[in-house]
Amino acid sequence: MIRFLHGADFHLDSAFGALPPGQAAARRRESRELALRLADYVKEHGIDLVLLAGDLFDSASPFRETGEQLAAALGQMRARVFISPGNHDWYGPGSPWETVDWPENVYVFKENRLTAVEVPERNLVIHGAAFSGPEQPESLLAGFTAPADGKCHIGLLHGELDGAEARYGPIRREEAAASGLCYLALGHVHKRTAPLTLGRTVCAWPGCPEGRGFDELGEKGVYEGTISDGGEVSLTF
Template sequence: MLKLLHCGDFHLDSPFSSLDVKRSEERRRGLCRVFARVMELASECECDAVLIAGDLFDCSYICPDTVAAMKDAFAGYGKPVIVAPGNHDPYTDGSIWASRRAVFPENLHVFRSEELSSFDFPELALTVWGYAFTSDRLDRSPLSGAGSLSRPGRTGVLCAHADIVSPLSKYAPVTPRELADSRLSYAALGHVHNPPEPAVYGATVAAYCGFPEGRGFDEQGYGSVSVVTIDEGRVTDIRRIRVGEHRYLTARADITGAVNDAGAAAAAARSAADIADPASTSLRLAVCGDVAVEYTPDTARIAASLGDCGFYSLEVEDDTLPLLGDTSLADDMTVRGELYRTLLPKMREGSAEERRIAADALRIGLRALDGRSILDDGGSN
């Protein structure tokens, strides 16, 4: 029986450029802590090897303390660590992988070429196949024409940064047919940060590792890695284990009926109070519902009023709609009423984006018609 830890897409030394200098550094160091925790987890779970399916680093510039921490983590684990460089950390002459200054421990094995190759571990009866990105793109599948990669007396797995979702991808478009033809036990994939469920292609189970630590609102919740058990050449278990220490989260607060920011803030505070672990949460809160036509939520003011809720960071978005039952505007024979009646179908029946744009247009138009500034609109971002 083999037990493998499958991870990737750490994007160490991400700049977090939307944060201030202090918090950017906090998050950068946080990513390093998560990586160190993953390597400790591999030891705790008695994994036979670690598969890192690309994008361990975010770019070619890597801080010296990150390199030192990575080397210590690899050496501390002691067992085989296999890396398939991805489009963010390709194997090039100037990369960390080829640097003479970075003397890696002997248990680290890094693929160096776009051509499919393998590392063999006789003591584990394990063969790990893979390849490296050597630039920020790889517009062909390294598995094309490879056929069966199964070997007698060996458990075969693939460790790869690949896109099996889009056949026209510029990021190693490996196909389900190629995975099935490989006859490998497991394909440990990286690149898709919010992955689908594991899939079976022929005898091959293929899965993406997902993100270990979220870096933005497109990566929500606490990150995780996979511990994969393979017995007699068959995947018998894939266990997801949380490793993330910070999360991004979106939530909605219904402020229907609000006529001012005080009422909106009170409703938003009630919604925010239901969210656990605020100190480790970056929250994007959308205020929604039907509000008075004349009222535009001031998102900055509402966010400031929630400062005592203890979130690591908080932003508020306006997703409200004008109260469509406003008969005073529906019956208004002036330009104000005509504007309302013109936009009403879009606000009622349009897509979410069309409703938002129509609502903003109505609010801004009414401001202009009333002689008020349209620049103090606190509405949608």
């Protein structure tokens, strides 16, 4: 059995423009502590795998110390960590994904197409991709089907399902259903969605773990899940 944590949309270094400068700076400092709290949770609950589905930074050029603090927190996790950059923190020259020294347990997807990383000790394959700019009009899941090789295949993407406009990694229901993935870990939608099963693939958005304004109210957090040896997924928010 694999025990995993799925988070997204930290938006570190958000401007908090509605607050006075001093309060906004304090909120930015507080938001950087999120990754440290997650690291403690991962260690205390025996998490094997951490899936982070993009927009961890509010922009592709956050303060360098913010990237370094995130890297240090992720390095404390006794787990493999996988990251798919999104539309706010897209992968490109000068982005923290290039300039920060990420620890050995962290893998950042860098290509604007699905690529795969095997975790042989878990009979697991992670498929992910990165935004290479602030918009991604094509589906990164289009035409993809995981091989039927007895391994558990997980997808990690930033995008929206049947979005109103094709700007941010649109994913079609039929693509998810045909993917053959055990789990599709998604980011971009800031409100948590209940798990959705399409074909044999369980899809979910955990939403943003901290609200940044009165338009982001409600319970916040991450998904913790397990995947059985038979590929069955169970999720708890």
